[in-house]
Amino acid sequence: MPDPLRTLSEQAVATGNAESAAYTSEDLRDIGWVKQNVPCQTACPAGTNVPAYIRDIVERRYGRSYEINRGANVLPGVLGRICSRPCEAACRHGWPGNGEPVAICHLKRVAADMKDSGHRITERLYAPTGKRIAIVGAGPAGVAAAHDLSLFGHDVVIFEREERPGGMLRYGIPEFRLPRDVLEVELHNALRLGVQLRTGVAVGAGPDEIRVSTLLRDYDAVLLATGCMAPMPLPLSGEWENRDPARELSDFEYGLDFLMQMHRGERKRVGRRVAIVGAGFTALDCARVAVRLGAAEVTIHLRTGEDYIPVAREELFEAKREGIRIKGLRTPVSLRRDDNGRLAGVEFVQNRLGGWRPNGRRLAIPIEGSEFFEPCDTLIVAIGQQSVHDFLDVKPDLGRAGAVRVTDSGMTSLSGLFAAGDYVRGALTAVEAIGHGRQIALKIDAWVMGWTRRRAMVRIEPVAAPLRERAFDFIPRQAMPTAPLAERVRSTTREAETGMDEAVAIEEAKRCYLCNLRYQIDVDRCIFCRACIEVAPRNCIKLVKGVEMADDGSCGQLLETKEWNQVGAIWIDNRECIRCGACVAACPVHCISISRCELVDVDV
């Protein structure tokens, strides 16, 4: 018997029918709602369902939390340590007046660290297709694509030039940030569903190397995921113009080469004073490695300033804790040698800040006549990488920036030849590479099969009551514990961040607003008593004449009114709502319902 004093979602949950009351929707408004209202998931290049996995941590269901992560990116334990965290920049908890963003990345690691050792992995396997796909490069994009393509039932072979898989994750990121045992386990799990991994096998145009044209002949599709491995040269003037100092000065290194050589097992040395030029994670990693190799003074030189560089604040803080200095507004223009021909230091020019570049970074404009000199014993340059095409014996069209050109289908100008990750989009973060690898895998599958077999829909499930308490809003962001400074700077392998314990992790997880919960007022049952407005901690419940809808299904402007005779609805503005549930508790007629809205991949 339906209870008129209960919302439909309450009735469904009360009768044990919540699961059966769930349904999937392809209504553009539902898809638009999720994209607009779950900012962390929208910001994640891999589309991770962040609120769902954080909620599972509150419920101590770490294995399930890990699997939610794994459904979006195949390396949660890895990304839980080294992700660039675009989700945290978007987190509603970090919006003005709401405090600090939830430590989404650290909680990802919590799920990976705390799941049972015998944890069961879930994979959705399709029947074998008999299609053969070759992937060149076992970095994050290649591994993510290989994993998804193997689930689709294809026979996948990865060709990797290095001795071990992982690409930049293994050769470009120091062990003190990413322990190799974590990487090994997750790579193994990603590739163990029949992916054939052939390491130490080079694809290229040299002798004994496998030609791309051969792969195109022997496989149904070929994916190039070779990354961006060539360092960007440092543009210098004067005597160094058009010369590569790395060829002439033993104390000049390119950051990525420095890290790769170290991780291949070479013994690296640095001088007493180390200067790093660059603003990304590679520059920061090189600086932290230099400290561990015994440098007394390590300085990172930036063209702009700390506030404009694309690294996580916490990483920057940890680097400073290790004694690394950051100096801004300077660009190297030349190098000086000492009497023995060794590097003596760097000549810089002072910059001022200019406008914004299309990639969202600040421009730095050199100030004429402001050159100055800073001595150093080792200079490491990490100003970016570029892709190279000299391994190709085929000629796909290149774009203006020199990267291979791909269509919307992810395919190059050559039939069956696809490209993903850094190789096609320039130096990406690990999560961007994984996200792109998965997108291209879906497109390769559609191309080899002739139709798209999976697409995103919204699963909507009733929820009986708010899952949060108001008190959760006042929990401060929990810090990631770190190893003692004196110990960690003595080792290039001792992990700097030691991981949250369970109590701290659950406190942090409680902070998540659970933005995937949609609060709605049933206008037909609302008696316009304003009780919900009175208890709302924010300006989140509004009297509106109407609501504009954007073309993508997201909610546009709310047409608010204060005139009672014009009120068309009392509307929960989900952009303002912090999911505290106070309105639900206050409503005397139970007209506010809660539903969990989540993007899911559905077979077509």
Add this chain to the structure above:
Amino acid sequence: MSTARHHIVIGSGVAGSQAAETLRDRDPDSRVTMITLSSLPFYNRYDLPKVFRGERDWRRFLVRPPGFYTEQRIGLRRACQVAGVDTRRRAIVLAHNEAIPFDTLLVASGGRSYVPEELSDYRHLMHGFGSFEQAITVAQALPEGGHVVMLGGDMIGLDLARTLIETGYRVTLVAGEPTFWPHEVEAGERPRLLDSLRKVGIEVLDCATCGGVAAVEQGAPGLAARRVLLRDGTEVHGDVVMPFFGLVPSVEFMIGAGVDIERGLLVNKALRTTDETIYAAGDVCQIWSDEERRYRFYYGWKNVRAMGELAARNMTGDADAFISAQDERLQVSTDGQIQSPFWEYE
């Protein structure tokens, strides 16, 4: 509805207070609001060492009597934290979500004590000296004739050390970089200056030889309250530990405002930021120097006061350039005292 312009000044130190008074003089019909994190009205931070001479009444530190702001029609919002500046809406947003619209904004939020990141784990074991409340707290924690361990050694700390020595306390300075901040001292000159400190009774341990601070710990029961471990294995015991590593500009709330920042807010010689309605003055701003071809900080009471006044004039129609009138040389007097002209005030 009033059409008077609303000038907001963030900060109530030397620069902010001078600016607010100048704004009131030059634009009598305007609204002037000063917003400060401090719970006290403008007081003289240079006088804070006096708490160790027994001066504990906050009223004695005030530069202006409490009624001054009402008389001058300067709105004073104390204990307010600015969370951000919304340049699109031309409003500042306070931590409790109140938005206050402005026509022109002066950021004079000054600097806060810098604690090197490697010492951040020990913050709870150290005493700051950046506000009246902190000065009272450390004075209460220090027993008569007690022992202060100073880390770093900027001029704020050295000024305090002089008072502590004169009033019978013991001071050990673990002199790290940047000793004598904000003065830049030549490497060859440093030993002589450290000797000057020793002569006035400060026990000096130079980080160049002791390797710097490895850890700060709670003292063992029955011993002094704090124990500082140095990298060479030396232990220094003291009743309080105070970090003095200079100031860092308080700019966090400006990061989303769209104005240029390096360490401080970058301003032109007229003290205007890259937003034409937002100015900055005092320790929070880096001013372009034609002579040195770089953005630099200008410290000292005279400079900061001049900046506050100039910013206010430029906010109300002038377009003058900042010229420093401050002597920046560190001096040693005939009796061996190190004198910083930055600390001279009227």
